[in-house]
Amino acid sequence: MKNNYNISQEKFEQIERYILMNMYGKELTDFKKELKTNKQLQQKVEEYRIIITGIEEQSFLNKLDKFHTDLNPTKTITETPKIFSFTKYAITASITLIIGFGIYWFYNSSNSNQRLYTKYFKPDPGLPTVMSTTNNYNFYDAMVNYKRENYKLAIKKWEELLKKEPHNDTLNYFLGVAHLANNNQTQSIKYLKNVIKNKNTNFKDDAYYYLGLAYLKKGNTNLAKKNIKLSNNKSKKDILEKLEKR
């Protein structure tokens, strides 16, 4: 049976004093005495004890999240003070208005490419990295960098390995996805194309998919469609539908 009635502010503050160990002397002795025999009071004390613990713990976790976002400081945008000049402002404004409409028409289509890309692009999760394997240590070492989103370093290491094995489809594939994650579509396309040259590659489906996305990001919807069609990704149907609508 639960006691759902509210207690008064005074009673609440007394219980709180007890829980937080801010109760002393006679008040403490009297309270403890009553607690021994009063079951309802015992229940209330326990209830508020758990509530206060919960508040503290959740606040703590919330702080940890704050600390975590501070780990990766975002780039600070420094604002340089501008001297306001009316003529300059007027000229800029009118030029903007004149070409504004033209730009609006042009960007409308390419913005939707960007939006579509952003909606469907997720970096390849990479391969499991169990560091006990002594074979291909360098490959997995770079994979760790890739997973930590340190794409530049992963790319540097894999490109080094590629020199010895230029036709290795694994290397070409991951270089392709790493460049794409690093926002370099041109390089990405170069490597992904190498992957699909090999008819028997295990990376075929994913390579076509990411190739399609790379072309989409570049604004080439025809090549985007063509490559996504050749892939076998679960999002394939949705993207093609959206691209066909244009």
Place this chain on the structure above:
Amino acid sequence: MQKDTHLQTIKADNFVKAFKTNNETVLKVIYKENYRRVELYIIQNNGTKHQAKDIYQEAFLAVWKNIKNNRFFPKNKNSINKYLYTIAKNKWIDYLRSNDYKKTTTYSKLNGLDIGQLKFEITENYTENNDKLNKVMLSFQNLGYACKTLLTKFYFEKKSMKEIALELQLDVASVRNKKYRCMQKLRKLVLNNDNEK
């Protein structure tokens, strides 16, 4: 960024005090100092960045609780760091061995190598915490901004009523009343959660 050399010279019982009073400066330094190492370990052992964050925060919570409950008495910052790392590592290993960790294998994409590719599903689990406490924590997150902030200031940051009154530009009596009302609101949310089960 300020160097934390002054933290090195803090005596053992001051560290304990810092944790027990939720000293934000100390907590933050220790949090930032140890994360990368744990992240590296987890990612090198089949984990993702997201999992690393979760495990690290669970471990940090455990360290904090143990210091508060006098189960762990760190002698210096290094012993806290070591303790934190060990707990995180063990939590990760436990997770990899647990039943929650479902595996589906698909064949490797690697030419010539026979490694299976593992896909993981992570199921949410509240380890250690009891049911009622979880309800409180969830309900707290659903409290409005004003109540959440006030209760955090008092129960977590351990600010006095006077300090809080100054911050909110109210008198102490009003703040006390607000706190009371927020607590009743929270209690109601928790009881509602209970009744829904």
